[in-house]
Amino acid sequence: MKNTQATLTDSLKQELRRGAVVLAALSQLDTEQYGYSLKRRLGDRGLNIDEGTLYPLLRRLESQGLLKSDWRVEDGRPRRYYRLSTLGQKTMEDLFAEWEGLVKTMEGLMK
Amino acid sequence: MTKQQESYELVERYIAEVGRHLPRNNREDVQKELHTLLLDTIEERKGGDGPISAGIVEEVLEEFGDPTRVARNYSGKPNYLIGPSIYPVFVNVLKIILCGSLGLSLLISVAQVMAGKRQFQDLTSLAGLGGVVDHAITLFISFFIVAIIIFGLIERFGIEDPFDMEKEPWTPSKLPPLEESDQPTFAGTSIKIYATVLIMLLFNFSPDWFGVYFFESGEKTRIVQLEEMGFHFPLLLMNIWWGLALLKNFILLRQKQWSRLTRWIEFGLGLLAIVILGLILVDSQTVTTSPQFVTAIGHDVVAHVLGRTLLISLGIAILVNVGQAGFRLYRLLKPRNVLAMSF
Numbered sequence: 226m227k228n229t230q231a232t233l234t235d236s237l238k239q240e241l242r243r244g245a246v247v248l249a250a251l252s253q254l255d256t257e258q259y260g261y262s263l264k265r266r267l268g269d270r271g272l273n274i275d276e277g278t279l280y281p282l283l284r285r286l287e288s289q290g291l292l293k294s295d296w297r298v299e300d301g302r303p304r305r306y307y308r309l310s311t312l313g314q315k316t317m318e319d320l321f322a323e324w325e326g327l328v329k330t331m332e333g334l335m336k
Numbered sequence: 337m338t339k340q341q342e343s344y345e346l347v348e349r350y351i352a353e354v355g356r357h358l359p360r361n362n363r364e365d366v367q368k369e370l371h372t373l374l375l376d377t378i379e380e381r382k383g384g385d386g387p388i389s390a391g392i393v394e395e396v397l398e399e400f401g402d403p404t405r406v407a408r409n410y411s412g413k414p415n416y417l418i419g420p421s422i423y424p425v426f427v428n429v430l431k432i433i434l435c436g437s438l439g440l441s442l443l444i445s446v447a448q449v450m451a452g453k454r455q456f457q458d459l460t461s462l463a464g465l466g467g468v469v470d471h472a473i474t475l476f477i478s479f480f481i482v483a484i485i486i487f488g489l490i491e492r493f494g495i496e497d498p499f500d501m502e503k504e505p506w507t508p509s510k511l512p513p514l515e516e517s518d519q520p521t522f523a524g525t526s527i528k529i530y531a532t533v534l535i536m537l538l539f540n541f542s543p544d545w546f547g548v549y550f551f552e553s554g555e556k557t558r559i560v561q562l563e564e565m566g567f568h569f570p571l572l573l574m575n576i577w578w579g580l581a582l583l584k585n586f587i588l589l590r591q592k593q594w595s596r597l598t599r600w601i602e603f604g605l606g607l608l609a610i611v612i613l614g615l616i617l618v619d620s621q622t623v624t625t626s627p628q629f630v631t632a633i634g635h636d637v638v639a640h641v642l643g644r645t646l647l648i649s650l651g652i653a654i655l656v657n658v659g660q661a662g663f664r665l666y667r668l669l670k671p672r673n674v675l676a677m678s679f
Contacts, residue, residue: 261376276373277402281410284410303372
């Protein structure tokens with residue numbers, strides 16, 4: 226059976242991480258990053274996000290107007306560089322405030 | 337092919353497979369980005385200036401994951417009416433519907449015989465069997481539409497694994513080979529030219545070749561031409577179509593590759609084909625009841641089924657040509673990407 230406790234936990238963990246991943250990505254894009262450099266940067270800070278999730282996410286955030294991007298050729302290879310848009314900056318600040326409130330509330334609940 | 341080239345080819349196959357599941361409007365851009373992302377990851381994984389091994393490439397591709405899932409993450413919504421996860425079930429359901437429609441139609445006919453509404457002899461005659469097939473086709477089309485709606489809704493609302501199918505984990509070895517490029521080959525283009533000339537000559541000078549033949553004692557005794565059956569062909573437009581097709585193929589033979597000119601001619605051919613097929617369809621509506629057609633076939637019900645099938649096929653051919661023309665126009669008008677993909 227698929228609905229074992231382990232599968233259920235995995236599914237809920239993924240759900241829990243989904244929103245956090247957006248905030249994490251936005252938080253690192255105040256300086257310009259291309260896909261791989263962002264993944265490495267997040268990994269260095271302890272958040273490993275799989276490629277199949279992170280790279281499409283950047284596209285989605287861009288289509289929502291939260292990021293801007295442009296193609297540049299560096300080291301002989303064309304790369305797409307992403308950075309926060311004005312809307313993205315504002316949204317990130319709102320989300321961060323929400324996150325802090327949520328963490329405090331959750332800490333209170335989990336005691 | 338060297339090991340290094342094989343590894344690169346595996347990356348290209350992966351990118352092509354992701355692209356197959358992406359909407360056309362951002363496919364090229366996503367593929368280009370995926371290309372650099374894969375190379376960045378592979379290069380860091382191998383470290384130093386050494387060659388890229390197949391093992392590293394496979395490891396990285398496995399981490400990126402199933403191309404279908406990656407494509408779905410990129411597009412954020414279903415790209416299919418019926419996606420690959422439920423398509424095998426859909427095909428099985430269609431097979432059941434096909435057999436079931438024929439069986440149900442037969443059962444209804446038998447029930448009618450048992451209820452005394454029909455004679456048994458009617459059922460066993462060719463005309464009776466034609467009626468059963470006609471009924472089965474109608475049933476199949478109805479069930480087919482219902483099946484498409486149900487499976488389309490499952491796809492649209494993203495019900496994951498609705499049939500609880502056990503799937504094997506994805507591995508790079510499952511990647512299909514790269515598709516052949518669409519560049520014209522000398523042999524293929526030459527055959528098209530010969531075939532076009534042959535059909536053009538036959539249609540213009542020996543139209544009696546096209547029709548239904550009758551054989552008696554193994555000898556061809558009579559032919560009923562398509563026009564006698566009620567088909568009407570706009571010969572002038574058809575000749576223009578063949579002429580344009582020849583022109584396009586001669587240019588392809590000379591240039592050895594597609595150009596904007598040949599792509600525009602191809603688009604024009606598609607539009608002309610829609611007009612020609614449309615005219616044939618409109619002018620041939622009487623084909624199913626034409627006395628010549630019924631006489632030629634021998635049974636009015638079978639003639640009706642056959643005529644209807646021919647007309648439906650024409651309708652489908654028109655729809656396919658409309659779709660292709662739209663796609664070709666999009667490709668012709670789409671702004672071209674200036675950054676080339678390269679290893």
